[in-house]
Each structure stands twice: as C-alpha cells, then as structure tokens.
Amino acid sequence: MKSVRIRRINLQQKQININDEFISSLVEEGQPVILENTENLDMTENWKVENLCEKMKDCNLSIHKGGNLTLDFRTKNFEYANKYPAGDFLREVASGKVRYLRSTGARRKDLPDFEKDYPSLSSDLNLFKPERTHSQILRISPKDLEIWLHYDTLDNFLTQTVGEKEVLLFNPKDAANLYLDGDKSECIGEVLKPGDVLFIPALWFHCTKANNFSVSINTFFKSLPDKMYGKDLYGNRDPLPVEDAAKHLQKAIIALKQLPPTYQHFYFHKLGISAACLSDNNNSK
Numbered sequence: 181m182k183s184v185r186i187r188r189i190n191l192q193q194k195q196i197n198i199n200d201e202f203i204s205s206l207v208e209e210g211q212p213v214i215l216e217n218t219e220n221l222d223m224t225e226n227w228k229v230e231n232l233c234e235k236m237k238d239c240n241l242s243i244h245k246g247g248n249l250t251l252d253f254r255t256k257n258f259e260y261a262n263k264y265p266a267g268d269f270l271r272e273v274a275s276g277k278v279r280y281l282r283s284t285g286a287r288r289k290d291l292p293d294f295e296k297d298y299p300s301l302s303s304d305l306n307l308f309k310p311e312r313t314h315s316q317i318l319r320i321s322p323k324d325l326e327i328w329l330h331y332d333t334l335d336n337f338l339t340q341t342v343g344e345k346e347v348l349l350f351n352p353k354d355a356a357n358l359y360l361d362g363d364k365s366e367c368i369g370e371v372l373k374p375g376d377v378l379f380i381p382a383l384w385f386h387c388t389k390a391n392n393f394s395v396s397i398n399t400f401f402k403s404l405p406d407k408m409y410g411k412d413l414y415g416n417r418d419p420l421p422v423e424d425a426a427k428h429l430q431k432a433i434i435a436l437k438q439l440p441p442t443y444q445h446f447y448f449h450k451l452g453i454s455a456a457c458l459s460d461n462n463n464s465k
C-alpha cells in the first residue's frame with residue numbers, strides 16, 4: 181500500500197487569497213490539499229462547550245444518536261433525534277456520549293446554510309464561500325467518533341475549528357478495490373488542526389475520526405455545469421448524466437438478457453459491462 185503525504189499550503193506565507201480563481205485551480209488539480217493559516221482562529225478560540233451552549237441556546241437540533249462511536253450508515257447503528265436542545269446535546273458530546281451533529285436546514289427540505297442557521301457562530305468565523313456554494317454544514321462530534329467511509333459528489337472545503345480530526349482519503353480511481361479486498365494502492369491519512377481547511381475533491385472517499393471534542397464546518401460547492409446537478413439535499417446525488425447513463429445501462433442489460441447465456445457472457449464482456457452490474461440487476465429483480 182502506497183502512502184502519500186498530502187500537500188499543505190500556508191496561505192499567509194504564500195500570500196494567497198482564497199478567491200474563485202484559486203478555487204478553480206484546486207478543482208482542476210483534483211487532489212486533496214490542506215490550507216493552513218486561514219485566519220479563522222481569533223474568535224473561535226473561546227468556543228469552549230459552555231460558551232457554545234450560550235451561543236446556541238435557542239437552537240433545537242436534528243442529531244445522530246447511538247451507542248457505538250463508529251457510526252455506520254450501512255448497518256444504521258444510530259438513530260435520528262429531532263428538536264434536541266443544543267445545550268443538552270453539547271454537554272452530552274463533551275462527556276463522550278455517542279451524539280453527532282450534521283446540521284440540517286431550518287426546515288427539513290431546506291439546504292443547510294451555516295451563516296443563516298447559526299449567525300451567533302458564523303459571525304466568529306471568516307469562512308470563504310465559493311461562488312457556486314451548494315450548502316454549508318456545521319458538524320460537532322465527541323472524542324473518538326468515527327464517520328463511515330463515503331464519497332460526496334460535490335467538491336468540499338472541510339474547515340476544522342475546534343479540536344483535531346483525523347481524515348483518511350482514498351483516490352476515486354481505487355474505488356473498485358475499496359470494497360473487494362481493501363487492497364488500496366493509495367492512502368492519505370492526515371490530522372486536521374484548528375484553522376486547517378481540507379479541500380476534498382468530489383468523489384474522493386473519506387472517513388474521519390475526531391481526536392477530541394470537535395467542531396467543523398464543511399462547504400459543498402459545485403464545479404460541473406449547473407445543469408448536471410439535480411435537486412440534492414446532502415451533496416451526494418450522482419450527477420444527472422450518470423443517472424441517465426444508469427437508466428441506459430439497465431435497458432442494455434435487459435436487452436442482452438434475451439439471449440442465451442453464452443451470448444450474454446460474450447456480449448456483456450465485449451460491451452465492457454462488468455459482472456457487478458449484472459448481479460446488481462439480478463438483485464433488484
């Protein structure tokens with residue numbers, strides 16, 4: 181397994197301003213990068229639990245609640261709890277209970293908008309907002325909480341504000357290996373410290389572990405043409421051309437299945453349709 185160190189860019193040393201041109205260059209490069217010295221720390225140094233309780237005292241949260249610090253979306257080893265008073269949530273998180281906030285919009289169907297939803301917090305931060313921002317999400321975790329390995333379909337800046345967070349990243353080109361036998365050819369493990377901003381390009385697999393009480397904000401933004409994105413609350417819907425392709429693929433599979441098995445195997449192979457597609461198709465029947 182090859183381990184690659186992630187590039188760090190010290191914004192102040194390099195005198196870089198984060199603007200849309202700089203963001204486009206990151207997107208084009210398509211590699212994760214940590215931006216350091218983002219001038220985000222002055223006011224958040226006093227984001228201790230009690231101060232956060234005060235700042236968020238009027239907030240009711242939708243949270244993940246469970247009994248195992250390794251949250252797993254596939255086995256759903258947690259439940260959702262709504263209208264949770266922020267003070268109760270924060271104190272429970274501070275005492276190590278398995279609680280996790282991935283903030284939602286004001287109403288269920290609204291996109292999370294950190295600046296609008298949490299003005300008492302966002303006024304302490306100098307977050308940059310790409311021109312084509314999709315949503316901005318507040319994330320609060322207890323020490324040792326792990327988030328399952330997943331990818332999002334939007335590009336993302338993950339800003340670490342309180343505590344440290346370990347992030348493990350896998351290149352999308354290794355996707356085929358991630359579930360088969362875990363034989364990854366490239367693996368990038370990094371620790372985010374307060375003030376670090378990690379650029380996670382779309383489709384890069386990532387999982388995280390909070391090393392201590394942790395507050396982060398992530399900003400999903402779009403880099404494909406607007407018309408390629410459908411309505412998407414969570415930043416993980418496949419681009420519309422992929423959904424279109426999947427429908428065509430289903431039709432292709434159904435058409436080929438009219439043939440005897442020898443023909444099927446020959447033509448599936450010839451058309452480059454993988455065995456995985458075929459078994460998916462069988463399962464859905």
Ligand SMILES: O=C(O)CCC(=O)C(=O)O
Binds near residue numbers: 321336338386388
């Ligand atoms: O660290 C977390 O809480 C998860 C972050 C994440 O998955 C994201 O920013 O897309």
Ligand SMILES: [Fe+2]
Binds near residue numbers: 332386
């Ligand atoms: Fe994510």
